[in-house]
Amino acid sequence: GAVVSQHPSRVICKSGTSVKIECRSLDFQATTMFWYRQFPKQSLMLMATSNEGSKATYEQGVEKDKFLINHASLTLSTLTVTSAHPEDSSFYICSARDRVKGRNQPQHFGDGTRLSIL
Amino acid sequence: GNSVTQMEGPVTLSEEAFLTINCTYTATGYPSLFWYVQYPGEGLQLLLKATKADDKGSNKGFEATYRKETTSFHLEKGSVQVSDSAVYFCALSSPTQGGSEKLVFGKGTKLTVNP
Numbered sequence: 001g002a003v004v005s006q007h008p009s010r011v012i013c014k015s016g017t018s019v020k021i022e023c024r025s026l027d028f029q030a031t032t033m034f035w036y037r038q039f040p041k042q043s044l045m046l047m048a049t050s051n052e053g054s055k056a057t058y059e060q061g062v063e064k065d066k067f068l069i070n071h072a073s074l075t076l077s078t079l080t081v082t083s084a085h086p087e088d089s090s091f092y093i094c095s096a097r098d099r100v101k102g103r104n105q106p107q108h109f110g111d112g113t114r115l116s117i118l
Numbered sequence: 119g120n121s122v123t124q125m126e127g128p129v130t131l132s133e134e135a136f137l138t139i140n141c142t143y144t145a146t147g148y149p150s151l152f153w154y155v156q157y158p159g160e161g162l163q164l165l166l167k168a169t170k171a172d173d174k175g176s177n178k179g180f181e182a183t184y185r186k187e188t189t190s191f192h193l194e195k196g197s198v199q200v201s202d203s204a205v206y207f208c209a210l211s212s213p214t215q216g217g218s219e220k221l222v223f224g225k226g227t228k229l230t231v232n233p
Contacts, residue, residue, distance in 0.1 A: 006161065034220065043207065043225045044162070093161050095221075106152060107221060109161040 003027055004096050006110025014118055015086060021079045021113045023094030029074035030096035034107060035067075038091040050077045074099070084117045091115075120145040120212040124224030131198055131231050139193040139227045141182075141208035149210040151175075151184050151191040152221070156205045165193075165206070198231045205229070 003026040011019050023033055031052050036044040048058045048069050056069035066088075068080040077096075081088055091114055095107035125140040143151065150169045154162040166175030171186035180195045191208060208224040 004161075041228075043223045044221075046220055049220060095162075106164045106167055109154075109163065111161040112159075114159075 002108040004108045004110040010114045012116045019081045023077045025075045025096045028098040031099035033077040033096045036093045086117045089117045122224040124208045127227040129229045134197045137195040137198045141191045152209045154207045203231045
């Protein structure tokens with residue numbers, strides 16, 4: 001149980017393109033989903049916390065207009081990288097917490113999306 | 119703020135060797151502590167967790183004990199296998215302004231186990 005599906009797994013596109021990444025909780029409902037960014041050989045950096053039905057909460061230094069987050073249902077959150085540039089190339093990972101099980105429960109992670117901007 | 123300090127790698131061991139990866143934390147209140155594992159090209163998988171002092175998390179032969187007196191959560195395994203080669207992240211839960219909790223990660227420790 002507690003499977004999180006992230007799609008696509010890899011994207012290669014030209015500079016200036018907008019890219020959408022989906023994160024789905026397959027067998028549980030997630031009131032809260034999280035989006036992380038991971039640079040090579042580094043730890044995960046939390047970008048934003050996505051709450052179903054409300055605006056996402058962004059971490060300091062993360063551009064809201066650059067990284068658009070939509071959490072339209074209890075099983076789906078999307079991250080759109082708008083007008084992507086080579087410096088946006090990275091590994092993006094989402095996670096979700098089972099809302100039924102409450103706090104102090106672990107986050108379940110997707111397999112990540114490798115974004116490469118040419 | 120809350121933070122996690124993790125032993126820097128990389129760590130290279132022979133199969134069946136004993137593994138310890140040190141992790142210490144700084145936090146207010148009583149966070150939950152986690153170890154996650156990341157295999158090449160994949161996302162993170164929860165390895166084990168502990169939610170209060172003196173709890174021991176265990177899974178797949180790995181263990182870690184929540185030590186409040188030393189603010190530590192060291193990961194151990196008595197006999198590693200080649201398949202344990204991965205990056206290991208120590209993390210703690212930290213409350214956010216919105217009332218939910220977020221994870222604060224250490225920098226990760228890359229483990230390579232040679233046959």
